[in-house]
Amino acid sequence: MKIKVWVNGKLVQDDIAPDMTLFNYLRDKGYKSVKCGCDTSNCGLCTVWVEEKAVLSCSVLAMRVDGKHVTTLEGLQDEAEAFGMMLASEGAEQCGYCSPGLIMNVLRMKRELKNPTDEEIKAYLSGNLCRCTGYMGQLRAIKKYMSQNGEA
Structure with missing residues (x-):
């Protein structure tokens, strides 16, 4: 599945698996501030902003951010x-x-x-x-x- 996303203001286009989480996508792209401590959406370590709203990246599919702006701590x-x-x-x-x-x-x-x-x-x-x-x-x-x- 193809996605286009702005991460910290930079446009990124990729072909991803439909079940890839935003957490895994961002980590694979080198955004190491995004961490995971629970795999159950309970710890808050994986928090990023999607369209200026705080979300838990471990519970969001990467395909859901297609066409959106994502902000990590690096940004x-x-x-x-x-x-x-x-x-x-x-x-x-x-x-x-x-x-x-x-x-x-x-x-x-x-x-x-x-x-x-x-x-x-x-x-x-x-x-x-x-x-x-x-x-x-x-x-x-x-x-x-x-x-x-x-x-x-």
Whole structure:
């Protein structure tokens, strides 16, 4: 099956198997920030944006993004680095395996929510699992990042 997709603004055309997931497609294309930790759509590590909406790439068939725009962490490097520094300053970087998916969702949240409460932040990120941090450092970093003025 032929697809045409823009990944981080770059047009890519390929012939893919009809059952290939977006996760596998992106990994095969070298986007190594997209990770998988569960194979059950429960951990959030594989989060990417499709048409500016956060999705779990392990549960989306690659053919579903035909003609669409996909954004990975590699396409948001400056913003990701800024938030990543806040994670580190709050002691929330730990092993870092969950960080790409978390960062993708936090950057999306910054665009969608204005002045969210702690409960709104927790609800928005409920699908992001971390096995190291205990979440409090992450929450501090997120609140700091969300309180910054201007665009993300």
